[in-house]
Amino acid sequence: MHDIELRQYDIRTDLALEAKEMAQSGKDGRLTGITTETVTEDGITITRMSVDNEEGAKAIGKMVGRYVTLEVPGLRNRDTELQDRVAEVFAREFEAFLERVGVSRNAKTLIVGLGNWNVTADxxxxxxxxxxxxxxxxxxxxxxxxxxxxxxxxxxxxxVLGITGIESSDIVFGIAAQTKPDLIIAIDALASKAVERVNTTIQIADTGIHPGSGIGNKRKGLTREILGVPVIAIGVPTVVYASTIVNNCIELMAEHFRRQTDNAAPILGMLHAISGEERLQLVKEVLQPMGHDLLVTPKEVDSFIEDIANIIASGLNAALHEAVNMDNTGAYTR
Amino acid sequence: MHDIELRQYDIRTDLALEAKEMAQSGKDGRLTGITTETVTEDGITITRMSVDNEEGAKAIGKMVGRYVTLEVPGLRNRDTELQDRVAEVFAREFEAFLERVGVSRNAKTLIVGLGNWNVTADxxxxxxxxxxxxxxxxxxxxxxxxxxxxxxxxxxxxxVLGITGIESSDIVFGIAAQTKPDLIIAIDALASKAVERVNTTIQIADTGIHPGSGIGNKRKGLTREILGVPVIAIGVPTVVYASTIVNNCIELMAEHFRRQTDNAAPILGMLHAISGEERLQLVKEVLQPMGHDLLVTPKEVDSFIEDIANIIASGLNAALHEAVNMDNTGAYTR
Amino acid sequence: MHDIELRQYDIRTDLALEAKEMAQSGKDGRLTGITTETVTEDGITITRMSVDNEEGAKAIGKMVGRYVTLEVPGLRNRDTELQDRVAEVFAREFEAFLERVGVSRNAKTLIVGLGNWNVTADxxxxxxxxxxxxxxxxxxxxxxxxxxxxxxxxxxxxxVLGITGIESSDIVFGIAAQTKPDLIIAIDALASKAVERVNTTIQIADTGIHPGSGIGNKRKGLTREILGVPVIAIGVPTVVYASTIVNNCIELMAEHFRRQTDNAAPILGMLHAISGEERLQLVKEVLQPMGHDLLVTPKEVDSFIEDIANIIASGLNAALHEAVNMDNTGAYTR
Amino acid sequence: MHDIELRQYDIRTDLALEAKEMAQSGKDGRLTGITTETVTEDGITITRMSVDNEEGAKAIGKMVGRYVTLEVPGLRNRDTELQDRVAEVFAREFEAFLERVGVSRNAKTLIVGLGNWNVTADxxxxxxxxxxxxxxxxxxxxxxxxxxxxxxxxxxxxxVLGITGIESSDIVFGIAAQTKPDLIIAIDALASKAVERVNTTIQIADTGIHPGSGIGNKRKGLTREILGVPVIAIGVPTVVYASTIVNNCIELMAEHFRRQTDNAAPILGMLHAISGEERLQLVKEVLQPMGHDLLVTPKEVDSFIEDIANIIASGLNAALHEAVNMDNTGAYTR
Incomplete structure (x- = not known):
């Protein structure tokens, strides 16, 4: 169907923060049903966001729930001291998050690492x-x-399905049925709409993992409804859809024209004309030669992914075990 | 306990073929309850062995069941043509094995790769x-x-347990409960008593995987009784216990004396004296400085393991899918 | 300097074929000093191109020399049969290329694999x-x-420099001085201007490797002048500059407007206005948030690179050794 | 020749410390031309040894020069705190060693990592x-x-030769000729005679690397004579020859008999009979089925090698750069 076919060229993001930004940019104002709080500490921007009700959920296209996002542009520089600080902040935020979700201090925990180990970005x-x-x-x-x-x-x-022949959710369900954890933490690679957020952003959410989210095209989710225990998702954007880059480019051109032109009237007409469906048509045209909508990733993805995986692992170890703190967590991550 | 402590320095092998050899060498004759058939094809020795009853099982210390062993000393030379031939023979033997076990041609199959991916030999x-x-x-x-x-x-x-915190058998049980296969094939690295069999031998058995077998110290098994469907085990010896090397050495020295000595009487007395418990005491002494009984592996283990894993994967693909044969199986193993 | 700063946002490609396409698109006609011949065989497009003189070199911004390009869009499907055919065609073209360059059949050959083994795309x-x-x-x-x-x-x-502290060209020069090869073949990852050519195109050139070419920012080249023997470069585009995607997007939008508009005049004026320097300014603006011009690569880069590296290695083995052909080359590439 | 053929089954070690132990055990006394000093610090035994002249060199079969050995049996437990301490002690000893060899504080240094990256033990x-x-x-x-x-x-x-087709010494010579370092540090995996020293011992020597040393069968050395600058070798035993295990076993059996027997006379005659050439014949016989003298390594070699490589790299970074110390060296080793 024409409608659906183009929809896939819309800007897609797995970050609630970006979904909110996009929703706001269209509205020039506050969104109802969404609460956010932002603090910045020494190069780390923490946004605690809550989608309070269905109205908020509909406005930004993300589920009702709590979301915490850490943005650390400096991670691109591979500074180990900053990495340690991010792990510390992540541990603190994650521990507070668990408390807010109502998970007890000795809840038996199953950590699930989603994705394809043969594809670096995943x-x-x-x-x-x-x-x-x-x-x-x-x-x-x-x-x-x-x-x-x-x-x-x-x-x-x-x-992933192509490697095992089994939905990852079925494997997790089977293991959980057998081992009976009280809490599941699922880690997944995400898609962002902004290249600068790739490998520099961590999102924590209490909404679990949903079909089609992440970069691995899941067909079934990992949620509290299915698994019977809280499922906390931790995600890092590692890729951007090529269509998103093209979309961004079109928007910035429009902006550029608006700024640069005295005689803006006819141009702006043009630019409005390319909003909506026609813009998607244009995106589709640009991407045609590749055959499909590519997920792209910065060339240096290998080392960035390893760094941020270490940050999350260190942080999780410290958050989950009182006996582990940032001074000795290195002893556990090899 | 003294008795148990020394027992661990006894010669240990996961190969039914070696267990039979050892039992025979003590008895100088045929074993009852064991049937074997051996054919050699162009550098590949195939032994089809059956432990028919409890008497046979007790005699060799292996379970009642069918065992097929492929011995290919030439695999040490990393000749790709021979590797292809072994894959072909393995596929043929495995297909015949499935038929004898009574597995239907379209039985839904779950392949389980046991062991620790961080330890090459495992x-x-x-x-x-x-x-x-x-x-x-x-x-x-x-x-x-x-x-x-x-x-x-x-x-x-x-x-493995140290990586996931969960018994591998629990994970397999959970996945099998969720996906309901008709047949489980479990692949595992084994211990041999003979260095020359390491990485050159493949064993197929319909007895499943038992606690303590393999080189990874399992605490629970994967068997038809537990999983409710046939479990076929495929194993390759990749290590030898250091104690086994020492045991072999003592035996060969005894043999050497027997051959070289005219005046054998007093010497043979000495050598008999070091059989049994005293021999184990001697083995223990030799191994003392290492603190424990080492599993050793040839230095070139990395490439040998990769080669034989490819042989088994190619063979399995051809044996399980009629549409796959040795000409196109390379297309599936990368 | 302003001028140079923007220059870096120009469309950049390491493929002579693309450089020619770009030069032609501006000129609507034939280029002098460039000869090309194109044949298509069963999904493989072979372009044999020669930059005959300085005029040609200046026109497309590539050095005087011979270039052969294989384009195989179907490689994206990871069909092993097609991969084998590409290896065969590559071997044939490479052998003919060696002959045209005047390299003898038993020339001692040093193969140099440039790039960073820690970065998949490189x-x-x-x-x-x-x-x-x-x-x-x-x-x-x-x-x-x-x-x-x-x-x-x-x-x-x-x-690469960051790993060894030594220019790769210095290492190659030192090894060549010590081992005295008659021919050097240098393999490198390249940047393309078209995402659809990434990981589906192979370029052979007799011009060697030049400073700043490839994706690894070399400071010194590997050329016949420096090394005293012919240097043949084999390259595969594995990345695209983000700026190139933005540039493409701007061009396609301009095209789109041209096609869609009746009242084209004022719009076309606008679009011409964004050619040249202003367009680069716009590209720069789009890329601002990332801090620098990203090299992007498709998410599945890991497996594509491995496939095409195997194709090239198989092809080289067959082209360099008469005793190796496509039936047995698999035995040499593991 | 019979003589040479058996020689290869003699006990072989690359550790000067073990060579001295063996020479002493035969002599029951002090060796002339060898000076040693041993200190133990908290689980780390440091032996500073000097082979002062040709007499000493001949006595132990190692070259005139300085040797420092760190023995840390506790490394088997993979305790990260101990690993940090070993790196610290290694850095201190290495710095002192450089000073004794007369290397200046800002000597341009080339570090050479010998061995085959495809074979874990090497x-x-x-x-x-x-x-x-x-x-x-x-x-x-x-x-x-x-x-x-x-x-x-x-x-x-x-x-190594099998991977590049070039002697590693030729590559190093070419690179050194081009980059002119003042000091070369060569790191290599060694063979020990004692399984318990494998992966728990580090040797520093100012004698360079000699043909046939290490586990990779070099044909040419890396020495001050060849390279014109000091060559310091750092080695860790990662393997033991199977023949050495058999030799050890024979010796321990002899000892056992000596202790256990009243009527020792005829037996001791037997045991002396198996010293020397006959013993080697026996070793050869034991190893016959494997076709050659295997190098064996503990199964867990993968993680041990990674740990000790990290220790050496951290130690080298701290020893070579004043600005790096044990608190920040982790920032440089990834």
């Missing part, structure tokens, strides 16, 4: 899992010998 | 999984479009 | 080197035992 | 190189901007 989840401190087996095999300050944590990377 | 299972052709999702998502000659195959590498 | 060269058949040591150590049909080939991946 | 050198801080390019490109406390360091992994 390997965030598996990389985090590789670096998390797992302890569940110690609680099972020698409960008397586990030092205080730890909780039972297990971690799996279920792979 | 990575056989995960490497095979990486190279198997998975099709289950095609049958699920577009059953009408799957060409004839394929069956639904899925494949997972469940990791 | 790892083409090292990956090819990993899969080429090296024979030089056999000629050195046991010349009598080398079968006919081989020539002495060595292969190195010199790394 | 990958120590390449792994260290991957983690060293290289700065030479900064001194070349922007000398004014390099902060004080650094010296020019470059680093290469030349690969």
């Amino acid at each position: 390997a965030l989840g598996p990389l985090v899992v590789e670096n998390t401190l797992v302890t569940r087996h110690l609680f099972e095999l020698m409960p008397d010998q586990v030092a205080p300050g730890y909780r039972p944590v297990s971690a799996v990377a279920p792979g | 990575a056989l299972g995960p490497l095979v999984v990486e190279n198997t052709l998975v099709t289950r999702h095609l049958f699920e998502l577009m059953p009408d479009q799957v060409a004839p000659g394929y069956r639904p195959v899925s494949a997972v590498a469940p990791g | 790892a083409l060269g090292p990956l090819v080197v990993e899969n080429t058949l090296v024979t030089r040591h056999l000629f050195e150590l046991m010349p009598d035992q080398v079968a006919p049909g081989y020539r002495p080939v060595s292969a190195v991946a010199p790394g | 990958a120590l050198g390449p792994l260290v190189v991957e983690n060293t801080l290289v700065t030479r390019h900064l001194f070349e490109l922007m000398p004014d901007q390099v902060a004080p406390g650094y010296r020019p360091v470059s680093a290469v992994a030349p690969g």
Whole structure:
């Protein structure tokens, strides 16, 4: 269908923050049903956002729930001191998030690293899992010998459909049914609408993982409804749709004309004409030769992904285990 | 306990073929309850062995069941032509094995790659999984479009306890409960008693995987009893216990003395004295400085494991899908 | 300087074919000093191009020399049969190219894999080197035992400045001075102006490698002048500059307006206004938030690069050694 | 020749410390021409040894020169705190070693990581190189901007003959001729005679690398004589010859008999009979089925090698650059 076919060239983002920005830019004002709070600490911008009701959800196209976003443009410079600080802030925010969601301090936790380990841009989840401190087996095999300050944590990377032949959600469901965690944390690579947010942004959400979100085209979700326990999603944008770059480009050109032109009238008419469906048609045309809508990623994706996976793993270890803090978390992530 | 402590320095092998050799060498004769048939084709020795009853099982310390072993010393030379031939023979033997076990031609199959992907010598299972052709999702998502000659195959590498915090058998059980396969094929790295069999031998068995077998110290097994469907185990020895090397050495020295000595009487007395418990005490002494019984592996393990994992994956693809044969199986293993 | 600063946002390509296309599109006609010949075989388009003199070189901004380009859009589908055919065609074209350049059949050859093995999009060269058949040591150590049909080939991946602290050209120069090859083949990842050519195009050139070409920002070249022997460059575009995508987008919008508008006059005026320097200004503005001109690559870069590196390695093995052909080249690339 | 053929089954070690132990055990006394000093600090045993003259060299079969050995059995437990301490001690000893050898504080340094990156047990050198801080390019490109406390360091992994077709020494010679370092540090994996020293011992020597040393069968050395500048070798035993295990076993059996027997006379006669050539014959016999003398390595080699490579890289960074110390060296090794 024509309508749906073009829809896929619309600007797509997995970040609630960007969805809100887009919704606002159209409205020139505040959105109802959305609460946000932003603080900046030494190069790290933290936005705590809440989609309070269906009105808010509809306005920005994201689910009712809590979202925390860390934006750290400086991560591009691969400064290890900043990386340590981000891990610390992430740990603090994640711990507070767990509390707000009502997860108890010793909730048995299953960490799920979604994505394809053979595709660097999609390997965030598996990389985090590789670096998390797992302890569940110690609680099972020698409960008397586990030092205080730890909780039972297990971690799996279920792979993707093309590798296993099984939906990742089915694998997680099967494992959860067998091991009965109280909390599931799912890590996934996301798509952003802004190249500058790629590999520099972390989103925490209590909404779980939904079909079609992330960059791996899931067909089934991982949600509290399905799994029966809270599912907290941690995501990092690692790619941008090529269509989004083209969309951005068209918008910036329009802006450019608006600014540069005295005799703006006829031009602005033109530019309004290319809003909506016609713009999508134009995007489609630009992308035609590639055959499909490419997901693009900065060339240096390999090292950025590894850095941010380490940040998240360190932060999770510190947030989940009282006995782990930022001074010794390095000992657990290798 | 003294008794148990020394037991661990006894010669240990996961190969039924070696267990039989050892049992025979003590008895100088035929074993009852064991049937074997051996053929050699162009550098590949195939032994089809059956442990027919409990008497046989007790005699060799392996379970009642069918075992097929391929021995190919030439694999050490990394000759790709030989590798292709081994894959072909493996595919043929495996297909015949499935038939004998009574598995139907379109049985939905789950391939399980056991072991730790971070330890080369234990990575056989995960490497095979990486190279198997998975099709289950095609049958699920577009059953009408799957060409004839394929069956639904899925494949997972469940990791090991230290990585996930979950027993691999629990992960497999959970996934099997969710996806309901008719057949499970479990691939695992094994320990041999003979260095020359390392990375040159493939064992197929219908007995499943048992606690403590393989090189990864499993605590729970993967068997038909637990999983409710046939479990076929494919194993390759990739390591030898250091204690086994020492044991071999003592035996060969004894032999040496027997051959070289005219005045054998007092010497043979000495050598008999070091059989049994005293020999184990001696082994323990030799290994003392290492703190524990090492599993050793040839230095070139990396490339050998990759080669043999490819052979098994190619062979499985050809054996499981009629449409795949040795001319095109390369197209599926990358 | 303002001028230079904007220059970097111009459309940049390492493919002579694209440089020619761009030069032609501006001129609506034939270019003098450039000869091209194009044939298409079963999904593979081969363009043999020659920049005959300085006039031609200036027209397209590429050096005087011979260029052969293979375009294979179908490589995106990862069809192994097509990959084999491309390797065959590449081997044939490369052999003919060597002949035209005047390289003898037993010229001692050094293969140089340029690029950073830690960055997937830049790892083409090292990956090819990993899969080429090296024979030089056999000629050195046991010349009598080398079968006919081989020539002495060595292969190195010199790394990049940030990894070694040494210019890759200095490393190659040092190794060449020590080992005295008659021919150097340098493989490098390139930038294209068209996303659809990424990972689907192979360029062969007899011009060597020049400073600033490829995606790794070389400061010194690898040329016949410097090294004293012919240097043949093999390149595959693996990335596109983000600025190029924006440039393409602006051009396509202009085209769109031209087509869609009756009352074209004022609009076309606008669009001409954004040609040249102003367009670059606009590109710069779009890219501002990222801080610099990103190189982007399709998300699936990992597997595409591995495929095309295998194609090139197989093709090189067959082209360099008479005894190797497409039936047995697989035996040499692992 | 019979004599040479058996010689290869003699106990072989690349550690000067072990060579001395073996020489002493035969002599029951002090060796002339060898000076040693041993200190133990908190689980780390440091032996500073000097082979003072040809007499000493002949006695132990190692070259005249200085040797420092760090033995840390506790490294098997993968305790990160101990690893940090070992890196610190290594940095201190290495710095003192440089001073004794007479290397100036700003000597331009080339670090050479010998070995085969495709074989885990031989990958120590390449792994260290991957983690060293290289700065030479900064001194070349922007000398004014390099902060004080650094010296020019470059680093290469030349690969092995089977991969490049070129002797690693030829590659190093070519690069050194081109870049003119004042000091070369060569890192290599070694063979030990004791399994318990594998992956727990670091040797520093000012004798360079000699043909046939290390586990990679070099045909040419890297020495001050050849390269014209001091060559300091850093080695870690990662393998043991299978023949060494068998030799150890025979010796321990002899010892066992001596202790256990009252009527020792005839037995001791037997055991003396198997010293020397006959013992080697016995070793050869034991190893016959494998076709050659295997190098064996503990199964967990992958993680041990990574750990010790990190220790050496951290230590080198701190020893070579005054501005780097153990608190910030982690920032440079990734």
